[in-house]
Amino acid sequence: MMALPAHANEYDTNWYDAHWYYEVDKKSTWQGDLTARLKAIEDVFEGQLGVYVRNLASGEAFSWRADDPWYLASLIKIPVAAQVLAERQTGTLTLDERLTLARSDFVDGAGPTNWHDPGTLISIRYLMEQMITVSDNTATDMLIGRVGLAAVNARAHTMIAASGGNSGEIGPISKLVGVRQGVYGELHPDARELGGMDFIALRQHSVSQRGQALARVLGVSTASFTQPDYGHAFDAYEATGENVGTLSAFGDLLASLHPVQQGSAMDDLDDEQRQTLLALMQRTRSGKQRLKAGMGSGISFAHKTGTQQRRSCDAGIAERTNADTATQGPWVIVTCTRGPEAVSDHERALARVGEALRYSGALGKPW
Structure with missing residues (x-):
């Protein structure tokens, strides 16, 4: 299971050095504006938002449920x-x-x-x-x-630690086929023995019909299932902690890729490799209707998206064009949603979060 966020002793100066950005007590006026905007978005969304923003130059951070555990979905591909x-x-x-x-x-x-x-x-x-x-x-x-x-799990921990974060705030990363085995395994344990082609076949059925389809594949009755449906099975799988983490910890992971955060903790991932990954993230084609749609032009966003059962995420590093002061970034942004069934509802909410970041001043002077 994922560890709860740790809190440092206020007199531990070594902790202060490693976690300098957490010590920035400043709360600019945009934080109140952003809070009000997120509350309004959440009221319409009828689900929950998680938002973490940190200015890598100034250290100022904003958290909206960012220390809660969230299913990270395909963010783990970073x-x-x-x-x-x-x-x-x-x-x-x-x-x-x-x-x-x-x-x-x-x-x-x-x-x-x-x-x-x-x-x-x-x-x-x-x-x-x-x-x-x-x-x-x-x-x-x-x-x-x-x-x-x-090695992938060790890498995630190293990246978080390189930014001074707590690697205990991210759960174990699994293969993608392992996610399917875990979710369907919450319905019936025999499903953990199925392979990728089996899950491709099950995916052809609507979510409401996947339980019955699984029962036919396994040759069992749905009465033997330990969860009432696929949605509850996914909730139970998420509770195991696999591919789950706090948004602040994932923000630490992302921050390790930017030159502002580069240090000796990741000598085995040099500037060339980090720039290669950030360039890949710049070319992301999924999630065009999420944060990028709301932030609009004038922002370069190297990001990765994630989508799962009633859950969506969008996270990356944003930079203003022609930024010349610390208040103009760069920024780590990590956002996730959970609630409604339709992906389009999640994408509209994330686009509105992008607008909120833009017009609140969270990303520097509104444009």
């Missing part, structure tokens, strides 16, 4: 990419290395990797591009298979 690039730096792999797509690699979801036949050789460069820009799940699991799940 540390996967970071670990791949760390191994590129050490020479244990190259982006031109090609991996063999196995039938067991297939996972449901977006992305073109599933369009290839089993046995196809696919470059790591291609898999990285698809994983980040269109959130390709099969590409992700192939990359995790190459570098190892333990």
Whole structure:
């Protein structure tokens, strides 16, 4: 299970040095404005918002449920990419290395990797591009298979610690097929033995029909299920802590990628590798109707999105064009939502959060 946020002793000067930005007590006037705007958005959304914003230059931070645990969905693909690039730096792999797509690699979801036949050789460069820009799940699991799940989890912890954060605030990262095994396994334990192709078939059914479809696949009665439906099963899976974290901890993870935060804690992920990842995040094509839609022009946003059952996220590093003062960033922004069933409801809420960030002054003088 994920650890609760830790609080430092106020007289521990070593903690102060490592967590300098948490010591910034300043609360600019935009924080009250942003709070009011988020309350209004949440009232209309009929769900919950989580928002974390930190100016990496000044250290000022804003939190709206950012210390609560949130399901991070495909945001976890960022540390996967970071670990791949760390191994590129050490020479244990190259982006031109090609991996063999196995039938067991297939996972449901977006992305073109599933369009290839089993046995196809696919470059790591291609898999990285698809994983980040269109959130390709099969590409992700192939990359995790190459570098190892333990290394990916260690990378996430290293990135958080490099920014002075508490790595105990993020739960274990799993493969994407493991998410499906975990969720359906909350309905019936035998589902944990199913593979990616089984979950692709189950995905063809509406959410309300997936329980009955699973019962047919397993040859059991729905009366043997330990959760009443798929939605409750996902809630139970989230409660295990897998792929769950606080938004502030994920903000620490993102901050480690920016030059403002670079330090000796991540010598094995140098500037070239970090810039490669940020450039990939700049090319993200998913989530165009989320934060970017609300923030509008004048902002460069290297980000990653995530979408799951009644949950959505959008997180990255935003920079104003022609910024010349500390009040003009860069900013780490991490947002997640939970509640309504329709993804479009979540995207509208996130777009309005983007507008709130823009017009409240959270991202410098409104434009």
